[in-house]
Amino acid sequence: GEDVEQSLFLSVREGDSSVINCTYTDSSSTYLYWYKQEPGAGLQLLTYIFSNMDMKQDQRLTVLLNKKDKHLSLRIADTQTGDSAIYFCAETRGFQKLVFGTGTRLLVSP
Amino acid sequence: NAGVTQTPKFRVLKTGQSMTLLCAQDMNHEYMYWYRQDPGMGLRLIHYSVGEGTTAKGEVPDGYNVSRLKKQNFLLGLESAAPSQTSVYFCASSPTQGEGAFFGQGTRLTVV
Numbered sequence: 248g249e250d251v252e253q254s255l256f257l258s259v260r261e262g263d264s265s266v267i268n269c270t271y272t273d274s275s276s277t278y279l280y281w282y283k284q285e286p287g288a289g290l291q292l293l294t295y296i297f298s299n300m301d302m303k304q305d306q307r308l309t310v311l312l313n314k315k316d317k318h319l320s321l322r323i324a325d326t327q328t329g330d331s332a333i334y335f336c337a338e339t340r341g342f343q344k345l346v347f348g349t350g351t352r353l354l355v356s357p
Numbered sequence: 358n359a360g361v362t363q364t365p366k367f368r369v370l371k372t373g374q375s376m377t378l379l380c381a382q383d384m385n386h387e388y389m390y391w392y393r394q395d396p397g398m399g400l401r402l403i404h405y406s407v408g409e410g411t412t413a414k415g416e417v418p419d420g421y422n423v424s425r426l427k428k429q430n431f432l433l434g435l436e437s438a439a440p441s442q443t444s445v446y447f448c449a450s451s452p453t454q455g456e457g458a459f460f461g462q463g464t465r466l467t468v469v
Contacts, residue, residue, distance in 0.1 A: 251399075253399075288463075289447055289462050290400075290447070290449075290460045291460070292457040292458070335399060335400065343388070343407055343413070344402060344415060345388075345458055346402060347400040348399055349397065349398060349399035350400075
């Protein structure tokens, strides 16, 4: 399909790990991104991964890339209530267009 | 350092009215984008620009026009607003393809 797909909702308890999944479309995407959106705000770049990498770790964040299945995931370790937000994956389509998924709303309960 | 600034932040239009949304960035970025965000649909690309004087269509360009006369500004125009254009509009800019995009705070537009 043409859409970058994400599950709509994820609920976890504080201290657990969260895993947010994304299926993208363009196998030639050079970079893949994860953004965070808090209520009433714009999007904030969290991390990105270059297409020749399988994994990238940045403090509590781990990005896994499976190019064969066009699958991207974001793992947040030791999830905190401040991590509650909408998370978007994005791909670069046609080397110029930055195309976003539908977003996953993460709810972290105490 | 202001980053990406969008004006106005809120606007209510009547059906058929026209308006222009302004996006300004002070980071000397080449790429600029306009998105709309609707519940359950994520962000959809309206138009984008890869440099001063250039524009290209995104996924949902109908009913919108854009201009990039100066590198730092990217204007989004609605010639004849329709209720289906009620949305939150985000502008973004990036230096190159690889470095990710910086977003403005959004413009909430309601067309009645």
